[in-house]
Amino acid sequence: xxxxxxxxxxxxxxxxxxxxxxxxxxxxxxxxxxxxxxxxxxxxxxxxxxxxxxxxxxxxxxxxxxxxxxxxxxxxxxxxxxxxxxxxxxxxxxxxxxxxxxxxxxxxxxxxxxxxxxxxxxxxxxxxxxxxxxxxxxxxxxxxxxxxxxxxxxxxxxxxxxxxxxxxxxxxxxxxxxxxxxxxxxxxxxxxxxxxxxxxxxxxxxxxxxxxxxxxxxxxxxxxxxxxxxxxxxxxxxxxxxxxxxxxxxxxxxxxxxxxxxxxxxxxxxxxxxxxxxxxxxxxxxxxxxxxxxxxxxxxxxxxxxxxxxxxxxxxxxxxxxxxxxxxxxxxxxxxxxxxxxxxxxxxxxxxxxxxxxxxxxxxxxxxxxxxxxxxxxxxxxxxx
Numbered sequence: 001x002x003x004x005x006x007x008x009x010x011x012x013x014x015x016x017x018x019x020x021x022x023x024x025x026x027x028x029x030x031x032x033x034x035x036x037x038x039x040x041x042x043x044x045x046x047x048x049x050x051x052x053x054x055x056x057x058x059x060x061x062x063x064x065x066x067x068x069x070x071x072x073x074x075x076x077x078x079x080x081x082x083x084x085x086x087x088x089x090x091x092x093x094x095x096x097x098x099x100x101x102x103x104x105x106x107x108x109x110x111x112x113x114x115x116x117x118x119x120x121x122x123x124x125x126x127x128x129x130x131x132x133x134x135x136x137x138x139x140x141x142x143x144x145x146x147x148x149x150x151x152x153x154x155x156x157x158x159x160x161x162x163x164x165x166x167x168x169x170x171x172x173x174x175x176x177x178x179x180x181x182x183x184x185x186x187x188x189x190x191x192x193x194x195x196x197x198x199x200x201x202x203x204x205x206x207x208x209x210x211x212x213x214x215x216x217x218x219x220x221x222x223x224x225x226x227x228x229x230x231x232x233x234x235x236x237x238x239x240x241x242x243x244x245x246x247x248x249x250x251x252x253x254x255x256x257x258x259x260x261x262x263x264x265x266x267x268x269x270x271x272x273x274x275x276x277x278x279x280x281x282x283x284x285x286x287x288x289x290x291x292x293x294x295x296x297x298x299x300x301x302x303x304x305x306x307x308x309x310x311x312x313x314x315x316x317x318x319x320x321x322x323x324x325x326x327x328x329x330x331x332x333x334x335x336x337x338x339x340x341x342x343x344x345x346x347x348x349x350x351x352x353x354x355x356x357x358x359x360x361x362x363x364x365x366x367x368x369x370x371x372x373x374x375x376x377x378x379x380x381x382x383x384x385x
Contacts, residue, residue, distance in 0.1 A: 006065045008057040009072070011291040013084035015341065016054065018297030019047040020091020022334045025301055025327045027099055028308045030320045037099070044095040051088055058085075073127070076136040082128050083150040086120035087298065090156045093117055097167055107167050111176075114157070114164055118179065121153035125186060140197075141205040145218035146292075147194045155187035155225045156302070162232030166239055173240035177233060184229050191222035213282040214295040216275040223268035224303030231261040231309040258313050265306050272303070289340045296333040304330060 023043035026036060062069045073079050096110040128150035132138065161180035165173040198219070208215060237253030244250075279287075304326040311319035 005057055005060040006068060008054075008061050009078050010058060010081040010084055011078065011294075012054050012057075013051070013088040014081065014291060014294035014298065015338075016047055016051045016088030017084055017091065018294045018301065018334055018337065019043055019050070020088060020095065021298050021301030021305070022330055023047060024091060024094060024098060025304050025308075025323075025330060028305070028323070029327050030308075030311075030324055041095075041099050044092070044099055047088075047095075048092055051092060073131045074135050076132070076138055076142075077146065079128050079131055079136065080146045080149040083124040083153050086117050086124055086153040087156050089113075089117050089120060090153075090160045094160050094163060097164060102167060110164060111168060111172065114160060114176070117157050117160065118154075118183065121157045121183065124150045124153045125190070140201055143197065143201045144208050144212045144215040145194075145198055146212070146215050147198075148191055148218050148222055151187055151190040151194065152222045152225060153187070154183035155191070155222060155229055158183040158187070159225050159229035159232060159302075159305075162229055162234075162236050165233075165236035170240050170243075173236060174244075177236055177240050180229065180233055184226065184233075188222065188226045191226070195219055195222075207278060207281070210282055210285055210287065211290065212292065213278065213287055214292045216278040217272075217295050217299045219271040220268050220275070220299035220303045223264050223271065224299065224301075224306045227261040227264035227268065227306040228302060228309050230257040230264070231306065231313055233257055234313070254313070258310075261306065261310060261313070265303075265310060268303050268306070272300075289344065291341070293337045293340065296337060297330060300326060300330050300333065 020043075023040045026043070027040040029036060073082075093110055093113045096106055096113070100106065132147075158180040161176045161183070165176045165180070168176060207213075234254035234257030237250040237257075239250075241247050241250030304323050307319050307323035307326060311317065311323060
């Protein structure tokens, strides 16, 4: 158990992201089946348990192995997964008011937890890029879409805020909506900047190494959540600002949200097609399993959520059919990745030092790279602590 704690890395929270979004999408599935809500609530409950377990392990590493924990922020891949913590947490917060009966008490809990998620999201989008700029070693030919992971959490929180605001008093909803738009404005432009760099990297250096194959799906994340946030914030604008000086602006929220959401969704379709082409090519080469495979789930899940939101806002039934197809694909990915994850846990292969490529989906070029990531002195410090 000591080794599990010492080697625990934040990429495990990607499993919370994937499981949580599947629970929410099953609840939205338009072709209702027996036990649909029960299955969704069951997955949500399992997700809560594992999020709590992972949090204990992650804090255990911070408390008992502080030197190795500090090294996490200097690792050019594992540090990116800090963003998985607020995104996984957001699926739990959303489940409170989307999957369960709402009471004044549960609404208050969801409201407070949403602010916690906002704080975690801001930490991710500020701290990780800071270390990327000042400490970590990056190169254009090794850049991947994983750079998106620490910058996407604010827009995930923004989408969550848009869904939560309608359940709050107009005063509280106003604070949530203003904050959500600011979060969206922080995250989406950064994501587009990274996507631009990614396009250049792919053009100059071609496809990433097979260990990073699943990162091809990650661009769906910011485009899906960016679209979803604008689609759900629009109706909430009208609710929160109906009887205020902002009423005219609130009335614009919904049509602007639909147009923006549809544009981002359409851009996401292009990236989804590219991700499918890449995946098929990687499969021919023999795709090795690592925790990065959870990248199949959450990006597709939030893109599916955006698709369902478009169906609700436009009343164009085709979006429901497309969303249902995406949900089935998401469920398939989740089953495969969950099965492979438990297999890796059973043999202990996934509990390894962050510098190992099998566990981090990162290539280590030399002994000097390993030396830089975790040194002998760090090991001694951890053993003494």
